[in-house]
Amino acid sequence: xxxxxxxxxxxxxxxxxxxxxxxxxxxxxxxxxxxxxxxxxxxxxxxxxxxxxxxxxxxxxxxxxxxxxxxxxxxxxxxxxxxxxxxxxxxxxxxxxxxxxxxxxxxxxxxxxxxxxxxxxxxxxxxxxxxxxxxxxxxxxxxxxxxxxxxxxxxxxxxxxxxxxxxxxxxxxxxxxxxxxxxxxxxxxxxxxxxxxxxxxxxxxxxxxxxxxxxxxxxxxxxxxxxxxxxxxxxxxxxxxxxx
Numbered sequence: 001x002x003x004x005x006x007x008x009x010x011x012x013x014x015x016x017x018x019x020x021x022x023x024x025x026x027x028x029x030x031x032x033x034x035x036x037x038x039x040x041x042x043x044x045x046x047x048x049x050x051x052x053x054x055x056x057x058x059x060x061x062x063x064x065x066x067x068x069x070x071x072x073x074x075x076x077x078x079x080x081x082x083x084x085x086x087x088x089x090x091x092x093x094x095x096x097x098x099x100x101x102x103x104x105x106x107x108x109x110x111x112x113x114x115x116x117x118x119x120x121x122x123x124x125x126x127x128x129x130x131x132x133x134x135x136x137x138x139x140x141x142x143x144x145x146x147x148x149x150x151x152x153x154x155x156x157x158x159x160x161x162x163x164x165x166x167x168x169x170x171x172x173x174x175x176x177x178x179x180x181x182x183x184x185x186x187x188x189x190x191x192x193x194x195x196x197x198x199x200x201x202x203x204x205x206x207x208x209x210x211x212x213x214x215x216x217x218x219x220x221x222x223x224x225x226x227x228x229x230x231x232x233x234x235x236x237x238x239x240x241x242x243x244x
Contacts, residue, residue, distance in 0.1 A: 033063055033071035041080055041091065042147055042178045048093040052081065079176050094179060096232060102177055103225035107218045109170050113161040114201060114217035115210035121160030126205070132156040133202045140195055150181070153198075180228045190227045197223065 037057075040046060058068055072089050075081045082092045094102075121129065132153040139149035154174065158167040184190045197220040204212040 029063060029067040030070040030074065033061060033067055034074045036061065037071060037075060038078075038080065038175070041075075042175070044182055046091045048091050048179060050091045051087075052089045052091065054089070078172060092176075094176070096229070098176075099180060099225070099228055099232065102173055102180065103221055103228070106170070106173050106177060107221040107225075109166050109173070110221055111214040111218040112166055113157060113163060113170065114205065115214040116161040116163055116166075117157055118205045118208050118210040118213040120162055121205070125156070125160035129153075129156040129160055129205065130202060133198060136198065137195060140191060147178075180224070183231055184224050184227045187227055187231065190224070193223060194220070 046052065052072070054065055054068055054072075058065055061068070072081060072083070076083055076089070080092055081089050083089050117125075117129070132149075132155075136146075136149045136153045139145040154170075158170065161167070184194075197216065201213060201216045201220065204216050
């Protein structure tokens with residue numbers, strides 16, 4: 001597996017190891033490595049429960065082990081990876097309780113964000129949101145574009161809502177919820193429902209109806225939660241989620 005990591009110039013050493021010829025300051029390295037790993041987790045390149053081999057990642061990304069470990073600690077603080085003493089670092093696995101809590105908090109926050117957007121967003125912000133929504137609808141036909149399209153959709157929604165705390169909390173929740181989203185959207189029925197619910201959200205926001213926007217957003221999250229839990233039960237996983 002190769003990670004996309006373009007900010008380094010890699011020079012092959014006489015041995016099989018890769019040597020970095022130019023390296024940014026440590027903070028930049030950590031942010032870039034964390035971002036590359038985060039994108040790989042979001043895209044499903046690592047599976048829940050998979051062990052992340054430091055040696056392999058250092059070679060693939062052309063970074064030092066201390067820089068990689070700093071990035072992994074950042075991801076651990078976000079709940080994306082789990083460090084187990086004497087065993088290593090693993091992609092985090094969500095429990096049923098985790099799933100319920102994620103959706104419960106997400107429901108309230110997304111309802112608030114939708115209501116605020118409908119009430120306060122400018123015309124320019126509304127136009128950006130509608131454009132992002134159309135791109136999202138098109139992306140349902142092209143799965144490899146779906147992740148970035150959903151990211152743009154939510155960024156437009158958050159920008160128009162203008163609520164820094166709720167947005168910050170949702171960013172963290174979305175990182176963990178991406179595992180669940182891949183699972184629920186793999187269900188054809190849920191994908192069709194999601195498109196209809198998103199269209200209803202766009203309509204409520206366009207009508208500048210905060211109450212309706214909040215209810216549609218909350219219903220969207222509740223239905224996604226129901227699907228995620230049903231799929232977990234189908235796979236006979238009672239404690240930990242197995243998400244491909």
